Amino acid sequence: MSDTGIGARMQRKEDHRFITGKGRYTDDINLPGQAVGYFLRSPHAHAEIKKIDTRKAEKAPGVLCVLTGEDAAADNIGGVICGWMIHSKDGSPMKAGPHPVLAQGKVRHVGDQVAVVVAHTSAQAKAAAELINVTYKVLDANVDPVASQKRGAPQVHDVASRNTVFEWELGDKAATDAAFSSAAHVTTLDLVNNRLAPNAMEPRAAIGSYDAGEDHYTLYTTSQNPHVARLVISAFVGLAPEHKLRVIAPDVGGGFGSKIFIYAEEVVCLWASRRAGGVPVKWVADRSEAFLTDANGRDHVTRAELATDANGKILGLRAKTIANMGAYLSTFASSVPTYLYATLLSGQYNIPNIYAEVDAVYTNTSPVDAYRGAGRPEATYVVERLMETAARELNMDPAELRARNFINSFPHQTPVIMCYDAGDYSASQKKAMEMIDYAGFEKRKSAAARKGKLRGIGFSNYIEACGIAPSAAVGSLGAGVGLWESAEVRVNPVGTVEILTGSHSHGQGHETTFAQLVSDRLGIPADQVAIVHGDTDKVQFGMGTYGSRSGAVGMTAISKALDKIEAKAKKVAAHVMEASESDVEFKDGSFSVKGTDKKMAFGEVALSAYVAHKFPTSEIEPGLKEGAFHDPTNFTFPAGCHICELEVDADTGVTEIVDWVAVDDFGNIINPMIVEGQVHGGIAQGVGQALTEAVVYDEGGQLLTGSYMDYCMPRADNLPSFRLDFTKTECPSNPLGIKGCGEAGAIAAPAAVMNALTSALGVKDVPMPASPQNVWNAMAHLREAAE
Amino acid sequence: MPAISMTVNGEKVCGEVEGRTLLVEFIRNNLGKTGTHVGCDTSQCGACVVHVDGKAIKSCTALAVACDGASVDTIEGLAQNGKLHPMQEAFREHHGLQCGFCTPGMIMAGIDIVKRKGKKLKEETIREELEGNICRCTGYHNIVKAIQAGAAKM
Numbered sequence: 001m002s003d004t005g006i007g008a009r010m011q012r013k014e015d016h017r018f019i020t021g022k023g024r025y026t027d028d029i030n031l032p033g034q035a036v037g038y039f040l041r042s043p044h045a046h047a048e049i050k051k052i053d054t055r056k057a058e059k060a061p062g063v064l065c066v067l068t069g070e071d072a073a074a075d076n077i078g079g080v081i082c083g084w085m086i087h088s089k090d091g092s093p094m095k096a097g098p099h100p101v102l103a104q105g106k107v108r109h110v111g112d113q114v115a116v117v118v119a120h121t122s123a124q125a126k127a128a129a130e131l132i133n134v135t136y137k138v139l140d141a142n143v144d145p146v147a148s149q150k151r152g153a154p155q156v157h158d159v160a161s162r163n164t165v166f167e168w169e170l171g172d173k174a175a176t177d178a179a180f181s182s183a184a185h186v187t188t189l190d191l192v193n194n195r196l197a198p199n200a201m202e203p204r205a206a207i208g209s210y211d212a213g214e215d216h217y218t219l220y221t222t223s224q225n226p227h228v229a230r231l232v233i234s235a236f237v238g239l240a241p242e243h244k245l246r247v248i249a250p251d252v253g254g255g256f257g258s259k260i261f262i263y264a265e266e267v268v269c270l271w272a273s274r275r276a277g278g279v280p281v282k283w284v285a286d287r288s289e290a291f292l293t294d295a296n297g298r299d300h301v302t303r304a305e306l307a308t309d310a311n312g313k314i315l316g317l318r319a320k321t322i323a324n325m326g327a328y329l330s331t332f333a334s335s336v337p338t339y340l341y342a343t344l345l346s347g348q349y350n351i352p353n354i355y356a357e358v359d360a361v362y363t364n365t366s367p368v369d370a371y372r373g374a375g376r377p378e379a380t381y382v383v384e385r386l387m388e389t390a391a392r393e394l395n396m397d398p399a400e401l402r403a404r405n406f407i408n409s410f411p412h413q414t415p416v417i418m419c420y421d422a423g424d425y426s427a428s429q430k431k432a433m434e435m436i437d438y439a440g441f442e443k444r445k446s447a448a449a450r451k452g453k454l455r456g457i458g459f460s461n462y463i464e465a466c467g468i469a470p471s472a473a474v475g476s477l478g479a480g481v482g483l484w485e486s487a488e489v490r491v492n493p494v495g496t497v498e499i500l501t502g503s504h505s506h507g508q509g510h511e512t513t514f515a516q517l518v519s520d521r522l523g524i525p526a527d528q529v530a531i532v533h534g535d536t537d538k539v540q541f542g543m544g545t546y547g548s549r550s551g552a553v554g555m556t557a558i559s560k561a562l563d564k565i566e567a568k569a570k571k572v573a574a575h576v577m578e579a580s581e582s583d584v585e586f587k588d589g590s591f592s593v594k595g596t597d598k599k600m601a602f603g604e605v606a607l608s609a610y611v612a613h614k615f616p617t618s619e620i621e622p623g624l625k626e627g628a629f630h631d632p633t634n635f636t637f638p639a640g641c642h643i644c645e646l647e648v649d650a651d652t653g654v655t656e657i658v659d660w661v662a663v664d665d666f667g668n669i670i671n672p673m674i675v676e677g678q679v680h681g682g683i684a685q686g687v688g689q690a691l692t693e694a695v696v697y698d699e700g701g702q703l704l705t706g707s708y709m710d711y712c713m714p715r716a717d718n719l720p721s722f723r724l725d726f727t728k729t730e731c732p733s734n735p736l737g738i739k740g741c742g743e744a745g746a747i748a749a750p751a752a753v754m755n756a757l758t759s760a761l762g763v764k765d766v767p768m769p770a771s772p773q774n775v776w777n778a779m780a781h782l783r784e785a786a787e
Numbered sequence: 788m789p790a791i792s793m794t795v796n797g798e799k800v801c802g803e804v805e806g807r808t809l810l811v812e813f814i815r816n817n818l819g820k821t822g823t824h825v826g827c828d829t830s831q832c833g834a835c836v837v838h839v840d841g842k843a844i845k846s847c848t849a850l851a852v853a854c855d856g857a858s859v860d861t862i863e864g865l866a867q868n869g870k871l872h873p874m875q876e877a878f879r880e881h882h883g884l885q886c887g888f889c890t891p892g893m894i895m896a897g898i899d900i901v902k903r904k905g906k907k908l909k910e911e912t913i914r915e916e917l918e919g920n921i922c923r924c925t926g927y928h929n930i931v932k933a934i935q936a937g938a939a940k941m
Contacts, residue, residue, distance in 0.1 A: 011879055012879065014887070015878070015887075018884055018890050019884065019887075019891075019894065020863065021862035022863075023822070023887045027825075028815075123807075200888075201886065201924075202826065202888040203825075253886045287827040507924045680925055680929065681925050684926030684927065685923070685926075708831035713831075716914040716927040716930070717911075717918060719914075719927055721928055
């Protein structure tokens, strides 16, 4: 292994600019003559718009234009769309209400965008927005997802009767019901998967710029997938065809899913720039605006059941879930509680019968879509809470119950679509148990009790499906796009390399790990490799970064393009060294001729390819540049075992996580330092869900958690240091053998925390987030017993 | 509009600002130093931490006019003659950053912790002192390690 090749703990190439203040995020970019866009937003959760009077605002100092939904309709600016079609069990297509870029006729959540003011300065735009007079007829709000389907609940969209977007099912209901009838034991849990705000530290931002001379638009935006943004804004919003629209996602300060989606503000900045005569229009969300308008995550209400026989063998699993979609269907919202959720309900276990029903509902709250893990954390939460609860009810060790039901042979076809290709679930559980000294837990629990602390331990044996491909498979499930990835390798005449990738890096470290792959393959140092991404004018097309897909899909595309580079370079080298191509070998960055001392470094061959003096250009084209598109043959299936140990202060309800071990199987690992960082961050987000975070609306639909004063982000002192290790089964569906690591921590963590907490308290459930108050309430039985 | 002057990263700067202009707006918009970030509007996240007269403050919560005559240090001024500050070096070495957005504030806060608490920092001290800085990417694990290592080398 070289210092910069696959497997090296190489320091990140991108870090220098970030640690010196030279990162270039969207808000750091200022275009000449730039104006500011400010959005007037609805103060009501649900209201009809009777009239909007913008006359005073238009005359206010510094104002260039004021635009409303009526203007958008007049200019044929389409709405934003949901790109994944789900059909209900009766075969009917999902009921997607319109999502105009500025409200038309009705507002559907607090923060819904009503008008935009474009002015020279931010202060002018805000002052002018105060002068817009909107006459609302306030309607009752529908906030509770469970109540939303009841007769008489306020209707969010006319098209969706009883606020129901779809009633979807997966699995064999009759067979599963039969399995439950024959069960020796049934475990039932009612679980709420709390609504979360993704909270990338960089708030969303956009600059739209229209060039009247070229009739061409440029959008700078905080996006995880600029090409998909361009596709949607072209094909569905209809603002401009793709060749007339350039989308640039420069440095992006975290995404976690929330920057996958195409948001109204991006469209409005582009359109407003044209309406303001070509003045670039910049909008930067403040944090309050982010809380109101960023797509949220999770928000499931589920009844889950697990059927077991007398020996603890699982016979079946049933789940009925109500998934809150919010007021509009965001870009991939419909896929999250369906194909990214119910398909993982088999967990790591042999479960012969599974049946899931999911009702997706509209409410007068901000939209809900993919957030780190997207459906898979919800599935893991159901499966792993059921396993731990079942073990307690059956008086079995939870580790033993899991071990008895692990899938041990591969490939394994589950009853819910997925075909797991490789894994060793016993190995990761065994290692995790050794690391945390599972056998010594009772001693530690007694020691904790002596100092007034309730100590608990909880497992989470998660599995996830990453890559989200092959394209034909996701297409058959309703995806409106293919989920392949593209790459182009440009070798310069001096032998340095540029990689153009459709993946987008917003913290993942692609500039380092992708360069490590090239370094490994071509035998050149990683600092001679540049990674180009995030600009539709530079990279032809790409599907972006989400679903832990950039390694398994994006890097495989690069690898395929490198195969082509190597093949062509071999031809060139053979001619230059006057040898037969079959005698040329490429190793450690050099082409050599078998049985001779003839040798050329990679850079020399690159130069020869461009000079083109020594090979017939009628047979071999000059230059050295190749591209590839890669569509995987299967999802990848990272899995692992996380164990959380925590202590609860019985007097205050404060929970402290005292130990955490994670043993993950990500297949081959390109850079362990970066992979560990991904796991740390994922666990922290999962712990945040379990212990501190929740988006809360009041009955009228007002957001109560609209700032960091009220929405409790995990701080450094809420978390322990984590202890990580890995097991490895190579992924058979890509040549690099990698599975993906970006979401694992967030998928595993909530169940581990809540299993530990319920074990500490001796209760069946505590609502997430398990704030001191929720924990204290859950301890009422202990206080009563003491009295 | 009031005219103000201050020393930023050792250089004399001046400008006209509105009374309501925040220090972070002056630094980012007037001076074009965009390494100092704004991540919230309630003085919680710490992405905007700079040093004013040697002490860490949140530049989103100070008026530019209130810093008239002050000496301000931002992330851009830490490296000297092309040599990184030990705290910057430690963040890179220990992978204390991912998306980089909170990083300038974390590094400025980290240096301030060392000034106040010394070079030998316990993990729990660092965790407690970071209460005013939010990171969403790293789970703080490597930030804590980086500050500990950077402190030892300062």
